[in-house]
Structure formats: C-alpha cells, structure tokens
Amino acid sequence: MRKFDKDRLILGFAGPALALVVAFVLTSVVLLVSGLSPIEPYQLMAEQVEFTDVQVNILNQSGIYYLAALAVAIGFRMNLFNIGVDGQYRLAVMLAAVVGASVELPGPLHVALIVLVAMLVGALWAGIAGILKTTRGVSEVVSTIMLNAIATSLIAWLILPANLGVQPKGSNDLTTGEIAESGWVPGLELEGGTIYGFTFVAFALGLVYWFVLNRTRFGFDLRATGASESAAQASGVDAKKMVMTAMLISGAVAGLAGMPMLLGQTHTYSLSFPVGVGFTAITIALLGRNSPIGIFFAAVLISFLEKTAEGLGLAGYPKEISIIMQGLIVIAVVVSYELVRQYGLRRQQQKVGEELAAQARKNREEVAA
Structure with a gap:
C-alpha cells in the first residue's frame, strides 16, 4: 500500500x-x-447564492464548464495545449442539433444519436490538429487557434437558411430547428428551476476520467508520454499514436460540453448559444490541477463568479469585476x-x-x- x-x-x-x-x-x-468598496461586492455576490434560482444556474453552468475543462485536462496530461476546445464544442453542438432536429426516434436512441454525433464531430475537429502535429510537427497551439476561427466561420455559413439553418418567423435569430421531445433529457425540477439531466452525466464522467487515468494501462501510457516522450518511447509506447488518441478523446469530450444546455433547455442551436466556454475551461483546468475533484470545485467557483456578478450592476458595481x-x-x-x-x-x-x-x-x- x-x-x-x-x-x-x-x-x-x-x-x-x-x-x-x-x-x-x-x-x-x-x-x-x-x-x-473592496469588501461590499463580495458580500453582494455571497448574498446572491441564497436564491435557489442562482444556485440552479451555478450548478448548470458548472456542468458545462466541467466537461470542457475535462477536455482541456486530457490534453494537459499529455503535455498538449488544446486551445481549440471552444471551436470543437460549438461545431459539435451545432451539427448535433441539426441531426437531432431532422430525425424522430424512440427517446433513448434519439438522445444517443445526438450525443454520438457531438462526440464524433468534436473528435474529428480535434483530430485535424492531431494529424498536423504527428505528421508535420505543427504545434497544436497554432493549429487549434486557427481551427477555432475556421469553426466560427463554418458555423456562420452552415446556419444560414440556404444551408442548414432555420429563421423563426418574426425573428432575426437563426437556429437549427427544434429537436423533438424524444431527444430531450429530463432534469431535476426544483423550486428555483431545473437542473439539467446531462449535468449529472457530466460529473459522472469525472469518475470515468479518474479511473481511466489512474487505473488503466492507457492512462499510465498517457501520463508517461506527457511526462517524457523519449522515455515513453524507450519503454515501448508509440508516442505519436498517444498524441493522436489524446487529441481525439479531448475533442470528443469537448463535443459533449454543449449537451447539458442543448438537451436540457434550448433544444436547438442558435447564434445566442454561449461562446468562450473553451477558454474559460483552460482557467478551470489550471486551477483544478487537472484533477477531477479540483476541476469540479474550480468549475463551481468560476460559475459562482459569473452568475452572482449579475447582481452587482443593481448595486452600482461593474459586472466586469467577475x-x-x-x-x-x-x-x-x-x-x-x-x-x-x-x-x-x-x-x-x-x-x-x-x-x-x-x-x-x-x-x-x-x-x-
């Protein structure tokens, strides 16, 4: 022992x-x-937590950030800096919403299809950076930043009504059409709102992350390659294969980051869908030291800062404090x-x-x- x-x-x-x-x-x-005042803003933010709707919002946002931060942490464990989580997440949720709105299946199959599409799209988009790194030696930092920009432009083009988008009558917004109720994931109803059902899935994935990383041969190879690529190769680990695998898994988990909101609230993708999630996830992964428990508390902290900052404006304080x-x-x-x-x-x-x-x-x- x-x-x-x-x-x-x-x-x-x-x-x-x-x-x-x-x-x-x-x-x-x-x-x-x-x-x-250097004290009052913190007091106001703490008072906001007493409201159940704020508590629900913090928990729901934490689930989204938790998945995105896990995606970042997988890359960090491999000594890879996957800055492209934001692009992977947005492109994945957009195409998953398109597929989800175009079919009607029995509940579990419908949800499974949407989730599978999101994971595949996220993995494929991250895989581009993986291929460039393993075959051409291109830094994943450069390639993922560029892929973020490409994803933004691609989404803007795909969501046009002439392509895959839908413009609701009397609205200037563009959406992907609404997913049928069979593709929704029911949540936990509370007095202050509904906790997304996929939020619990997100936290459960933290256990999977811990088990794979610390109790499997693959996890050992991943950590060993991240610590020293030359040493890992000397012990029989294919470093390039591990880089590619890590990028694919990181992208697949990033693709899941949009599922709590898509399947639990909006049931469609629109131009108002949250952006910047992947960049915030980098902060959370760093603060949580790539540990599933640390990432959880870091995700809750950042969500707390964001959701309680909305009450600062009413007291005359700038929300930018958060x-x-x-x-x-x-x-x-x-x-x-x-x-x-x-x-x-x-x-x-x-x-x-x-x-x-x-x-x-x-x-x-x-x-x-």
Whole structure:
C-alpha cells in the first residue's frame, strides 16, 4: 500500500489556495484604486447564492464548464495545449442539433444519436490538429487557434437558411430547428428551476476520467508520454499514436460540453448559444490541477463568479469585476504553482538530506558498537 504523503497533499492544496488569495487581494486593490468598496461586492455576490434560482444556474453552468475543462485536462496530461476546445464544442453542438432536429426516434436512441454525433464531430475537429502535429510537427497551439476561427466561420455559413439553418418567423435569430421531445433529457425540477439531466452525466464522467487515468494501462501510457516522450518511447509506447488518441478523446469530450444546455433547455442551436466556454475551461483546468475533484470545485467557483456578478450592476458595481477576478486567477495560478513547485523541490531535497544524514549516523553507531 502506498504510504500517505502529507507534504504532497499540502502542496497540492497550496497552489490553488495561494492563487485564489492573490486574485482576491489584487481585485480588492483594483476596487480601491477605482474608488469603490473592496469588501461590499463580495458580500453582494455571497448574498446572491441564497436564491435557489442562482444556485440552479451555478450548478448548470458548472456542468458545462466541467466537461470542457475535462477536455482541456486530457490534453494537459499529455503535455498538449488544446486551445481549440471552444471551436470543437460549438461545431459539435451545432451539427448535433441539426441531426437531432431532422430525425424522430424512440427517446433513448434519439438522445444517443445526438450525443454520438457531438462526440464524433468534436473528435474529428480535434483530430485535424492531431494529424498536423504527428505528421508535420505543427504545434497544436497554432493549429487549434486557427481551427477555432475556421469553426466560427463554418458555423456562420452552415446556419444560414440556404444551408442548414432555420429563421423563426418574426425573428432575426437563426437556429437549427427544434429537436423533438424524444431527444430531450429530463432534469431535476426544483423550486428555483431545473437542473439539467446531462449535468449529472457530466460529473459522472469525472469518475470515468479518474479511473481511466489512474487505473488503466492507457492512462499510465498517457501520463508517461506527457511526462517524457523519449522515455515513453524507450519503454515501448508509440508516442505519436498517444498524441493522436489524446487529441481525439479531448475533442470528443469537448463535443459533449454543449449537451447539458442543448438537451436540457434550448433544444436547438442558435447564434445566442454561449461562446468562450473553451477558454474559460483552460482557467478551470489550471486551477483544478487537472484533477477531477479540483476541476469540479474550480468549475463551481468560476460559475459562482459569473452568475452572482449579475447582481452587482443593481448595486452600482461593474459586472466586469467577475472577469477581472478570472483573469487575475489565471495569472496567480501560473505564478503560485511555480512558487509551490520550487518550494516542493527544496523540501524534497531537504528530506533527502535529512534521511542521508540519519543513515550516516546510524552507520557510525553500528561501526562504533
């Protein structure tokens, strides 16, 4: 049985905790410089959580962010920076909505078809970056950024009424048509609203992510290749195959990010569908340290900042405070993790030195005896 490592646990919590403290302090400084109260905005945001509709909104948004952040984390584990999650998610949900609106099947089959299409589209779009990296050596950062832009333009063209889109009568919006009720996923009805049914699926996927990563050969190969590609190759792992597989899985999970809202609320894709989810997911994955539990709490935190910020405007505070905090969290995460890493190395060196010194003393005592 593995020995419990108290230092590792403390250092694991220290990075996110330090990042949050720094982000809150810097945000307070920004408020002070702006001539605003550095405390009241936090109180107002905390008061918003007392309302059940805000709680439901936070939980639903957390499910969406959780799936997108898992997609980012899969890439991070492989030392890949999949910035294209936003494009993969939007293109996947758009085409899944088109397919869902064009057929009528028995409930479970209809939902399964929509989900399968979303995963396939997300995987194929991410696979383009994977092919470019494994065959031509193109950085996934560059290719996924470009694929995001291409996805935006492609969606704008596909959703035109002349192509796959539908323009509701008396509206300027463009949609993909409404999915029949057999393709909806029922949610949990509460006083403040409905928790999307797919939100629970999203959190369950966190368990799958943990099991595959930590209890399977594939997960070991993934982590080993991400830690050292040359070492993984020396032990018989096909590094290029692992890069391609990781990109495909990351894209497939990104394709699921739009399912909670599509199957639980809108039942169609339109130009008003959320954008920027993939970029927020990068913050969440970093803050959660690619851990399913850490990502969950990070997703809840970011959702809390977004959903409670809407009440700040009524009190005369700019809602952009939430965006400032998210940006500062990203900067603080990078800095704090590096500080914690350096401290961890020094602590490890100190422990090794103490163990060597203790062993030397023991040897001297044995010789003297």
